[in-house]
Amino acid sequence: MEKNEKHILILSDFVGYGNVAMATSRGVLTKMGHRVYCLPTALISNTWNFGPCAQLDTTGYLKEALNTWQQLGFPLDGVLLGYIAGPEQAEFLLRQCDTWHRAGVTLFLDPIFADNGKLYHGITPERLDFLRRLLPLVDYALPNFSEAQFLTGSREPLDALAGLQRLGLRHPVITGAPWEHGRAVLLTQGEERLALPYTPIPGNFPGAGDAFSALFTGGILSGLSPQDSAREAIQTTGKWLERSLREAWNGMGLPVERYF
Numbered sequence: 001m002e003k004n005e006k007h008i009l010i011l012s013d014f015v016g017y018g019n020v021a022m023a024t025s026r027g028v029l030t031k032m033g034h035r036v037y038c039l040p041t042a043l044i045s046n047t048w049n050f051g052p053c054a055q056l057d058t059t060g061y062l063k064e065a066l067n068t069w070q071q072l073g074f075p076l077d078g079v080l081l082g083y084i085a086g087p088e089q090a091e092f093l094l095r096q097c098d099t100w101h102r103a104g105v106t107l108f109l110d111p112i113f114a115d116n117g118k119l120y121h122g123i124t125p126e127r128l129d130f131l132r133r134l135l136p137l138v139d140y141a142l143p144n145f146s147e148a149q150f151l152t153g154s155r156e157p158l159d160a161l162a163g164l165q166r167l168g169l170r171h172p173v174i175t176g177a178p179w180e181h182g183r184a185v186l187l188t189q190g191e192e193r194l195a196l197p198y199t200p201i202p203g204n205f206p207g208a209g210d211a212f213s214a215l216f217t218g219g220i221l222s223g224l225s226p227q228d229s230a231r232e233a234i235q236t237t238g239k240w241l242e243r244s245l246r247e248a249w250n251g252m253g254l255p256v257e258r259y260f
Contacts, residue, residue, distance in 0.1 A: 004222040007075045009037045011062075011093070012082030012110075012210075017046035019253030020207035025080060027256040028214035034221065037074070039065050041093075042085040047206045048120075049251055059089040066096065078106040080217050081138070082210070090130045097137045106221065107138040110213040114146040136168030140220065142213050145177045161186045161193055171226060175212060176200075185234055189226045196227070198234050201241045207253035212237045 008029055014022045022038055029036045039062055045054040079100060084090050097107055111131055113123045128150060135141055135151075141164065149155060152163025157177040164172035165188065174186040177195075184195040212233045219229030240259045249255060 005033055005035060006077035006221040007035045007037070008078045008080060008217070008221065009039065009076055010080050010082070011039055011041055012080070012112075013042040013044050013085075014038075014040040015044045015047055015253075017050070018206060019249075019255050020047055021082060021210055024207045024210040024254055024256055025082070025214040025217075028211055029080075029218050031257065031260040032215075032218035032222065034218060037069075037076075041083055041089060047251075047253065049204065049206055055085075057085040057089065059085060059092065062089065063092060076100070076105055078108065078217065078221050080108045080110070080213065082110045082213070083112045084127075087126065087130075090127070094130065094134055094137070097134060101137045107140070108213065108217045108220075109134065109138045109141040110209065111141065111143050111147050111151075112209075114150055115144060117146050117149075119150065132167055135164065138169070140171040140173060140216070140226075141169050142173045142175060142209075142216060144175045144209065148172075148174045148177075157184070157186055157195075158193060161188065173216065173226070173230060175209065185230050187226050187230055194227055196230055196234060198238065201238065201245070203241070203245060204251060205241050205244065205254070206251065208237060208241060211240060211254055211256060 010022055010025045012022045022040060026036050026038055040058050042058055043056040100107060113120055148160040148164060152160045154160040154163045161172055161174055172188060177184050177186050179195055179197050182197055183200045184197045187194050215233035215236055216229045219232055240254050243259060244254055
């Protein structure tokens with residue numbers, strides 16, 4: 001096994017039409033040199049930007065698969081948790097994350113429930129309460145600025161960062177926060193609160209958040225600091241977005257395997 005190669009489980013939705021979610025995360029983490037396992041939390045026919053979609057909650061399969069893997073003794077160093085399908089699955093994953101947390105597995109959460117100041121369709125106050133209960137169990141959470149605002153009730157970027165820490169999150173990473181004349185990724189490293197500014201690229205980019213989260217996860221598990229992981233994720237994601245525009249992939253996600 002490579003020196004920094006880790007066994008990473010992706011728990012997120014698998015989308016049939018569009019290079020997003022699990023497809024993006026798996027491509028990124030595999031190309032970064034890690035061994036990647038995948039269990040879908042839901043099967044979704046297409047990305048929401050196209051309109052209606054068919055969905056299948058895979059909670060029963062998820063429980064059976066994880067139980068089987070435990071019996072088989074598969075190794076696990078890290079988990080990247082994304083889309084969560086429903087209340088039953090949420091409670092199951094809360095218990096599972098507690099087990100992994102106690103076992104020393106590094107947990108990453110991309111909460112996926114809001115953007116541009118609005119909650120996604122079907123997100124309830126109970127879902128927000130669940131996520132707040134989950135935060136103390138994970139090592140890193142990567143909400144966008146809208147999600148950080150909903151979780152903390154704070155309107156200012158640095159206040160939201162501090163609010164996530166007050167909720168018990170050890171390493172908050174806020175993406176897309178307004179900062180001076182552009183945007184920034186906000187994070188903590190030790191006692192420091194850091195802002196990594198960048199110039200946003202205009203457009204609608206499904207899969208951009210998935211790519212950033214996977215790049216950050218892969219960086220941390222390869223031994224990089226949070227600051228270096230975030231900086232490299234910003235730079236790489238920006239290059240991919242520019243290329244996707246040139247290749248007219250806008251709206252279809254990111255074919256990350258082609259971009260490494």
